[in-house]
Amino acid sequence: MTIAVREAVPADAPMLAELLRAINDEPGLHPERITAESVRHDLIGDPRVALLVAEAEGVVAGFVSGHPFYDSASSRWGMVIGDIYVAHEARRRGIGRALVAALAGSAARDGGAFLWWAADPGDELALAFHRGIGAEETPTISFFIGDDDFRRLL
Amino acid sequence: MIRDVTEADLPAVLELVHALCRHEGDQTLNTIDTLRRSFLAAQPDGWMVLAEHAEGPVGYATAHITYESSDAERGAYVGDIFVVEVLRGQGIGRALLGALALRVRDAGGTFLWLTALPGNPRAHAFYRGLGCKEQPVIAFAATGDAFEKLASEA
Numbered sequence: 001m002t003i004a005v006r007e008a009v010p011a012d013a014p015m016l017a018e019l020l021r022a023i024n025d026e027p028g029l030h031p032e033r034i035t036a037e038s039v040r041h042d043l044i045g046d047p048r049v050a051l052l053v054a055e056a057e058g059v060v061a062g063f064v065s066g067h068p069f070y071d072s073a074s075s076r077w078g079m080v081i082g083d084i085y086v087a088h089e090a091r092r093r094g095i096g097r098a099l100v101a102a103l104a105g106s107a108a109r110d111g112g113a114f115l116w117w118a119a120d121p122g123d124e125l126a127l128a129f130h131r132g133i134g135a136e137e138t139p140t141i142s143f144f145i146g147d148d149d150f151r152r153l154l
Numbered sequence: 155m156i157r158d159v160t161e162a163d164l165p166a167v168l169e170l171v172h173a174l175c176r177h178e179g180d181q182t183l184n185t186i187d188t189l190r191r192s193f194l195a196a197q198p199d200g201w202m203v204l205a206e207h208a209e210g211p212v213g214y215a216t217a218h219i220t221y222e223s224s225d226a227e228r229g230a231y232v233g234d235i236f237v238v239e240v241l242r243g244q245g246i247g248r249a250l251l252g253a254l255a256l257r258v259r260d261a262g263g264t265f266l267w268l269t270a271l272p273g274n275p276r277a278h279a280f281y282r283g284l285g286c287k288e289q290p291v292i293a294f295a296a297t298g299d300a301f302e303k304l305a306s307e308a
Contacts, residue, residue, distance in 0.1 A: 005308075020223050023223065023224075024223060024224040029224040029225070030224065030225050030226070031224070033225060033226035033227075034223065034226045035226070038226045042221060042226070042228055043221065046219075046221075048199050048219055049221065065221065065223070067199070067218060067219060067220050067221070067231075068192070068199040068200075068218060069199075069200075069218045069231065069233060070188070070189075070191075070192035070193075070199075070200060070216065070218070070233060071233065072171050072174060072175060072180075072184055072216075072233065072234050073175060073178060073180040073181075074180070074181075074183065074297070075181075075182075075183035075184040075185065075188050076188070077188070077191065077192055078297075078301075080218070080220065080231060082220060082221050082222075082223060083223050097304075097307075098307070100296075100304060101304045101305070101307035101308045102308045104296065104301055104304035104305040104307075104308060105304075105305045105306075105307075105308025106308070107305070108301070108302075108305035108308075113297065113301060114295055114296060114297040114301050115295070115296040115301060115304070116293065116294070116295045116296075117293075117294050118269070118291040118292065118293050118294070119291060119292050119294065120291060120292075121290055121291065121292050127292065130292075130294045133294075133296055133300065133304065134296065134299075134300035134303070135294040135295055135296040135300055136294070136295050136296075136297070136300075137292050137293065137294050138271070138292070138293045138295070139272055139290065139291075139292055139293075140269045140270070140271060140272070140290070140291050140292070140293040141269065141270050141271075141272060141278065141288055141289070141290055141291070142267065142268075142269050142288065142289050142290075142291045143267070143268045143269070143270065143278075143281040143282075143286045143287070143288050144265060144266075144267055144286055144287045144288070144289075145251075145255075145265060145266040145267070145268070145281070145284060145285065145286045146227075146229070146264060146265035146266075146287070147264075147265075148285070149284060149285035149286055150255060150259075150264060150265050150266065152284075152285060153248070153251055153252045153255040153266070153284065154252060154255050154256055154259060
């Protein structure tokens with residue numbers, strides 16, 4: 001099976017919006033806010049976002065998004081992975097790894113030195129995938145300042 | 155006073171970055187070039203703000219643009235926040251985050267996101283005092299050989 005990874009283009013927006021809504025279809029989240037327009041503007045249209053799409057046999061089967069990040073602890077810059085997703089029926093064929101590898105390759109070409117991402121401790125499937133990549137793992141606490149908390153800071 | 159970093163600040167800022175690295179037990183490999191690339195390039199992918207007293211910078215904070223797909227919202231991930239030891243507990247940290255929040259808001263963002271190791275209670279108390287939502291995550295980092303291997307597969 002041929003897997004091809006390429007950069008997302010505006011025409012991918014409707015399909016990517018659908019995939020993003022599927023990932024975020026959980027209580028407490030707002031998948032309805034994810035539209036083709038928001039994907040086109042905020043993700044595909046933002047030069048600071050890396051958005052790669054994987055095609056298996058010519059059909060979009062997954063994607064990965066990343067943002068640059070400077071790590072003062074190592075004095076290097078790299079990419080933080082925002083989302084990674086492979087369609088259910090296309091899993092276990094190396095597509096996820098191909099996406100992450102493509103992101104690493106793209107970062108490396110620009111002088112980047114790492115990929116970094118956070119996963120939910122309870123997400124066994126994601127953890128198995130991440131471990132298979134040979135990444136170091138560190139239990140961490142994530143703090144999110146949004147809504148009223150964010151407005152209070154301004 | 156809190157303001158954006160400029161080229162002239164870089165030597166003094168480098169001292170602060172090294173102080174943070176020593177405090178965290180990391181190597182001090184940062185150079186002016188690496189700071190310049192992330193924060194003073196023509197299209198910076200992040201912000202660096204300084205807290206300044208008469209004698210010079212006494213603290214700094216950095217953030218990078220990021221995207222929360224579950225809410226279709228843009229925001230920023232805070233990389234570093236540091237205030238010199240003798241001046242802590244006086245609201246400078248909060249002022250630095252406030253300055254970042256302002257810049258993030260002006261860029262269309264709605265949140266700040268931070269992480270801290272479980273063994274850093276001072277950071278936890280600081281963030282909780284601001285108001286936030288917290289959750290444990292597993293942080294994965296592909297660096298060195300693991301990163302090189304991935305990049306070579308692209």
